[in-house]
Amino acid sequence: MPELPEVETLCRQLDRVISGARVRSVVRWDRKLPDIRGLRGLRIDAVQRRGKRIEIDFEGDVALFIHLRMTGRFEWHRDDEPVRYARWMLELDGGRLYLSDPRRFATLAFGKRSGGPGNAHDPLQGLTAAKLSRAAGARRLPIKAFLTDQNVIGGIGNIYACEILYRAAISPWRRACDLDSRKWGNVEKAMASILQKAIDCGGTSFSDWADLFGKRGCYQRFLKVYGREGKPCQRCGAPIVRVLMAGRATFFCPSCQAT
């Protein structure tokens, strides 16, 4: 479910709400998730995003790493109330942090803090056309697969990759090594503006995404291609097309994004 703007929204809320709190207890309902000893009693220092991953930093240079995958969500509740698909819960001073996840794909890990930036670029941290071009090098894979490769760029998933390529007017099939510097410039600009706007919206609630407090995002109002198969392109009027790439629904305008 969540891509960079959704995870960013969640991390900012978490950082505000749970930083400084101490862990009273940990409850694990889903036995697929690890039974993490040693959290109890620790104080939370900060919460930050690493790509699509959430890192909760605790005192003592340790951290909890959470990947929400497709349907994972966090819910914050002052009181003990029933939470649908609750898999795991952190009881803190002042409230409870529930991990809710119907499909049970989300992952948890505990370990040493990661420290500096990882090897992947972050789209919000000065990812320029030049850096994109260098990262692409001679790679011949489709630009859409390149943008969603988490080892290269952390945070872009299926929805935003489709939207970025539409804004930049580039075919999702175009090989990464074939983009010239002007095209990379378009990607840089599209990426920055779309992701920033989506963060301002609190994410895209295409189906069921909601933030820490159960509030839906509003970027679905601004989607130009994702989920708009057959509807007219807002630039040229041609019907938006849906194809499958690497098993993922890929939406684009065959006229504006011919190459």
Add this chain to the structure above:
DNA sequence: CCCTATGTTCCCAA
């Protein structure tokens, strides 16, 4: 019953 789903990983083939 059929298909689809905002993610990742693994296996296999070209």
Add this chain to the structure above:
DNA sequence: CTTGGGAACATAGG
């Protein structure tokens, strides 16, 4: 080594 396809993970909703 790179690229691409498909299945798997587990569940809900149309």
